[in-house]
Amino acid sequence: MIMLRYAVYRFFTMLLTLLVVSMLIFVIINLPPGDYLSNQIAELQSSGQSAGVAKAEFLRKEYALDRPMWEQYLIWVGFFPGPHGFEGLLQGNYGWSFEFDRPVADIVGDTLWLTVVVNLAAILFVYAVALPLGVMAAAKSRTWVDYSTAFVGYLGLATPNFLLALILFYYGHRYLDLPIGGLMDPVYEGQPMSWDKMKSILVHLIVPTFVIGTSGASAMMQRLRANMLDELGKPYVETAIAKGMSPSRMLTKYPLRVAFNPFVADIGNLLPSMVSGSVLVSVVLGLQTIGPTLLTALKTQDQFLSAFILMFVALLTLIGTMISDILLVMLDPRIRYEGREA
Amino acid sequence: MTALLSVRDLSIGFGAGEPVVRDVNFDVEAGQTLALVGESGSGKTISCRAVLRILPRTAQIRSGVMQLNTSKGSVALSEISEREMRGIRGNRISMIFQEPMRSLSPLHKIGNQVSEVLWLHRGASESEARKEVLSQFERVGFPDPARAYDSYPFELSGGMRQRAMIAMAMVSKPELLIADEPTTALDVTTQAQVLGLIKDLQKETGMALVLVTHDLGVVANMAEHVVVMHKGRVMEAGSAELILNAPAHPYTRQLFDAAPEIPDKEAVGIPMPNEDLILDMKDVCKTYTMRSSRGWKADKLIYACRGVDLKLARGKTLAVVGESGSGKTTAARIALGAELPDPGGEVLFRAAPGEDPIRVHQMTREERTAFQRKAQMVFQDPYSSLSPRMRIQDAMTEPLEIHNIGTTSERRDKAAEMLERVGLNAGMLKRYPHAFSGGQRQRLSIARAMMLDPSLIVCDEPTSALDVSVQEQILTLLERLQDSLNLSYLFISHDLAVVARIADEVAVMRQGLVVEQAPPETLFYNPRHPYTKALIAAQPEPDINRPIDLKLVALGAGSPDSWDDAFRFSDTMIPSLVEMEPGHKVRCHV
Numbered sequence: 001m002i003m004l005r006y007a008v009y010r011f012f013t014m015l016l017t018l019l020v021v022s023m024l025i026f027v028i029i030n031l032p033p034g035d036y037l038s039n040q041i042a043e044l045q046s047s048g049q050s051a052g053v054a055k056a057e058f059l060r061k062e063y064a065l066d067r068p069m070w071e072q073y074l075i076w077v078g079f080f081p082g083p084h085g086f087e088g089l090l091q092g093n094y095g096w097s098f099e100f101d102r103p104v105a106d107i108v109g110d111t112l113w114l115t116v117v118v119n120l121a122a123i124l125f126v127y128a129v130a131l132p133l134g135v136m137a138a139a140k141s142r143t144w145v146d147y148s149t150a151f152v153g154y155l156g157l158a159t160p161n162f163l164l165a166l167i168l169f170y171y172g173h174r175y176l177d178l179p180i181g182g183l184m185d186p187v188y189e190g191q192p193m194s195w196d197k198m199k200s201i202l203v204h205l206i207v208p209t210f211v212i213g214t215s216g217a218s219a220m221m222q223r224l225r226a227n228m229l230d231e232l233g234k235p236y237v238e239t240a241i242a243k244g245m246s247p248s249r250m251l252t253k254y255p256l257r258v259a260f261n262p263f264v265a266d267i268g269n270l271l272p273s274m275v276s277g278s279v280l281v282s283v284v285l286g287l288q289t290i291g292p293t294l295l296t297a298l299k300t301q302d303q304f305l306s307a308f309i310l311m312f313v314a315l316l317t318l319i320g321t322m323i324s325d326i327l328l329v330m331l332d333p334r335i336r337y338e339g340r341e342a
Numbered sequence: 343m344t345a346l347l348s349v350r351d352l353s354i355g356f357g358a359g360e361p362v363v364r365d366v367n368f369d370v371e372a373g374q375t376l377a378l379v380g381e382s383g384s385g386k387t388i389s390c391r392a393v394l395r396i397l398p399r400t401a402q403i404r405s406g407v408m409q410l411n412t413s414k415g416s417v418a419l420s421e422i423s424e425r426e427m428r429g430i431r432g433n434r435i436s437m438i439f440q441e442p443m444r445s446l447s448p449l450h451k452i453g454n455q456v457s458e459v460l461w462l463h464r465g466a467s468e469s470e471a472r473k474e475v476l477s478q479f480e481r482v483g484f485p486d487p488a489r490a491y492d493s494y495p496f497e498l499s500g501g502m503r504q505r506a507m508i509a510m511a512m513v514s515k516p517e518l519l520i521a522d523e524p525t526t527a528l529d530v531t532t533q534a535q536v537l538g539l540i541k542d543l544q545k546e547t548g549m550a551l552v553l554v555t556h557d558l559g560v561v562a563n564m565a566e567h568v569v570v571m572h573k574g575r576v577m578e579a580g581s582a583e584l585i586l587n588a589p590a591h592p593y594t595r596q597l598f599d600a601a602p603e604i605p606d607k608e609a610v611g612i613p614m615p616n617e618d619l620i621l622d623m624k625d626v627c628k629t630y631t632m633r634s635s636r637g638w639k640a641d642k643l644i645y646a647c648r649g650v651d652l653k654l655a656r657g658k659t660l661a662v663v664g665e666s667g668s669g670k671t672t673a674a675r676i677a678l679g680a681e682l683p684d685p686g687g688e689v690l691f692r693a694a695p696g697e698d699p700i701r702v703h704q705m706t707r708e709e710r711t712a713f714q715r716k717a718q719m720v721f722q723d724p725y726s727s728l729s730p731r732m733r734i735q736d737a738m739t740e741p742l743e744i745h746n747i748g749t750t751s752e753r754r755d756k757a758a759e760m761l762e763r764v765g766l767n768a769g770m771l772k773r774y775p776h777a778f779s780g781g782q783r784q785r786l787s788i789a790r791a792m793m794l795d796p797s798l799i800v801c802d803e804p805t806s807a808l809d810v811s812v813q814e815q816i817l818t819l820l821e822r823l824q825d826s827l828n829l830s831y832l833f834i835s836h837d838l839a840v841v842a843r844i845a846d847e848v849a850v851m852r853q854g855l856v857v858e859q860a861p862p863e864t865l866f867y868n869p870r871h872p873y874t875k876a877l878i879a880a881q882p883e884p885d886i887n888r889p890i891d892l893k894l895v896a897l898g899a900g901s902p903d904s905w906d907d908a909f910r911f912s913d914t915m916i917p918s919l920v921e922m923e924p925g926h927k928v929r930c931h932v
Contacts, residue, residue, distance in 0.1 A: 235445040241396055243432035243459050257449050333494045334448060
């Protein structure tokens with residue numbers, strides 16, 4: 001009951017945050033002087049192509065770029081009717097990309113869920129690797145187990161991702177017959193989902209997951225190890241040993257439960273750092289994720305496209321933090337009963 | 343007859359260093375209690391943990407034989423494998439620790455943590471274990487076992503948590519219980535009840551008990567045999583009667599001399615003079631509001647102080663005594679202006695005799711600066727009240743810098759002088775706090791408080807983190823400083839024996855109210871209030887013929903509803919403080 005109420009409450013605060021974030025994104029994108037169209041108009045005028053100028057002027061009107069900024073914002077979100085009625089994010093209209101001269105929805109299309117898939121895989125990888133290694137490193141601290149996991153971890157942190165990507169592609173292709181580049185075989189692109197397509201995606205995912213996840217996994221492993229070491233010095237661990245528990249059972253039941261909190265709280269932070277951190281990797285690996293598109297959009301001041309992508313990343317982050325907050329409440333009774341009368 | 347547990351020639355060391363425990367021998371008979379007594383660093387804790395081989399990682403048992411002999415045969419605890427040891431821990435030998443809050447996992451329900459012992463050692467199912475644990479909870483005195491079973495540790499009070507720990511240790515019906523300072527972190531009335539409980543359970547089950555403690559009073563109440571340890575060696579061992587009545591070793595005698603005692607001689611104290619008050623608290627109340635988590639429920643009010651009237655005459659010591667949650671610290675904070683009392687109350691401070699008093703909570707900027715020079719504080723924990731990154735010299739001259747007093751060299755000279763005054767030497771100025779022991783650190787804190795030549799010092803439990811022999815030295819120091827500088831102390835403490843020694847007047851607080859107030863001689867000889875009586879009765883005396891009177895403790899330490907009609911109070915109806923004899927006030931209906 002407490003849980004459900006909390007989840008509902010948390011959902012509404014998320015919506016509110018999203019609203020604030022959307023304002024911030026819109027303002028920040030509009031901060032640099034000029035926009036895509038005015039840049040283009042200036043360019044066309046200097047080269048004397050008046051036909052292009054007319055089209056650009058038409059687009060300005062069409063997308064309400066001639067109105068004050070707050071109106072533009074409201075129209076973009078969909079609170080306010082634009083030149084063609086309500087046509088904002090809320091109505092499912094993501095706007096027009098001037099750079100690609102296509103609707104934003106068409107451009108991002110597949111890349112949206114591919115981004116989610118790649119990053120989810122990377123996060124799962126981070127957790128699957130960091131959890132056992134971190135616990136082992138803490139339980140066997142100051143032994144060769146600890147030192148070798150630390151060494152591998154630092155190696156993972158220190159190796160540039162794109163370099164790792166190239167190395168893995170080379171050896172993966174040579175010895176394991178892994179595909180190079182992309183997230184699926186080109187024949188499946190634009191095809192509806194099928195069993196073969198899924199298989200192809202999974203095989204293509206192996207290297208990117210590893211590349212994107214490695215540094216996150218090493219960082220998290222070190223964090224978990226430090227947390228575990230803190231917890232291992234606490235008296236309740238001694239109590240558990242005095243009860244006659246075996247070390248492995250004691251470790252997983254008591255200190256890990258407590259050390260797990262920051263681990264869970266990180267879910268929200270992992271997402272954005274992975275999306276932005278994987279831009280370079282995506283370019284190198286030729287992944288059809290949202291990162292490279294975002295880069296282009298920001299460079300060319302393609303405002304609707306970049307705003308939409310940023311909103312999408314923000315949404316992912318907020319969902320991540322919401323999930324981690326709800327998990328925390330489930331895991332930790334101290335948070336759950338905060339403020340409850342004793 | 344062979345002893346249940348015999349430990350022979352035990353030596354333990356850390357790393358490659360000198361052993362910290364050397365050639366320790368002791369025996370425990372079934373059904374009997376052995377007390378390991380000593381101050382911090384004596385090796386008592388590590389010796390008892392060696393029995394279960396629960397030691398810090400860097401410690402190793404260098405030599406020694408530990409043998410557990412029962413009707414089921416004998417086990418060499420020092421020889422068996424780790425796996426066999428796990429079968430003994432919590433099953434045949436269990437342990438209780440000092441800090442009940444931190445010794446239970448905060449994330450698991452009490453019932454789960456206690457039942458675990460039965461799952462591990464008896465292979466009990468969840469429901470079987472639950473049944474047994476519930477009956478054990480009832481035996482250790484949980485009023486509502488089922489509710490406690492589903493509670494988390496942070497929902498219980500310290501005493502209840504320690505009961506849960508005891509239940510956890512007892513549920514497997516061990517042959518030996520090792521209790522490492524089981525009551526040190528508890529209030530004195532709770533301590534009395536927990537000790538009584540352990541004793542009852544021992545009688546009931548016939549288990550042996552190894553009790554590790556620094557408190558000779560606890561020893562006198564619990565043990566048949568005593569081993570006194572100092573710096574890793576056994577100083578003296580024998581029956582409790584012998585050691586407590588006629589200690590042979592000088593170290594044991596030293597421990598006895600250092601332990602303060604509540605006097606029980608007939609005496610009439612001199613009431614505190616009513617003129618030249620340095621501090622005058624008038625009708626100070628402090629109410630905290632605990633915001634309700636549910637919007638529709640009213641906020642809960644917590645009365646930390648209710649109508650506290652305290653007067654401290656110049657050059658005297660006023661002690662405020664009470665258990666955790668009694669409001670004594672809040673009262674001290676208000677006296678220092680660190681907290682605002684509810685409207686209606688006021689605190690007056692007179693820096694020098696005959697001066698106009700300052701209202702501590704309505705000071706101008708200049709008055710505040712002057713007040714801060716004249717009123718200083720000494721804190722409870724000398725380990726955390728000195729910055730580890732500041733040299734002693736910097737920590738000591740800082741107050742002078744803040745108040746812009748003197749030149750650098752004058753400040754340094756003053757710091758050197760103060761160090762000498764508290765019994766340290768000026769050569770220590772360049773050191774960092776970690777180079778000092780607990781007692782030395784407390785001397786440093788006092789020296790620092792003295793730097794501004796204050797006239798009032800608020801001491802918040804200044805000796806409760808220290809060993810008895812060090813406590814004795816600190817109290818002597820405080821007395822000496824008072825005599826030579828005419829200082830006034832507001833002394834906050836939970837320890838009646840300490841207070842008996844240093845105070846000129848004692849105020850006993852309970853639930854934010856002063857329930858009884860008198861000079862110590864009067865108060866201890868002729869306590870009137872049931873709560874004061876309980877506090878005095880609960881104080882363990884190092885005298886085997888004067889055990890704790892648990893009935894008296896239970897009578898006064900319970901909720902105010904269980905007191906005699908004359909003393910009862912509730913949130914709405916509070917009797918006033920009545921002067922029973924000159925200088926002796928009791929809160930009761932007349």
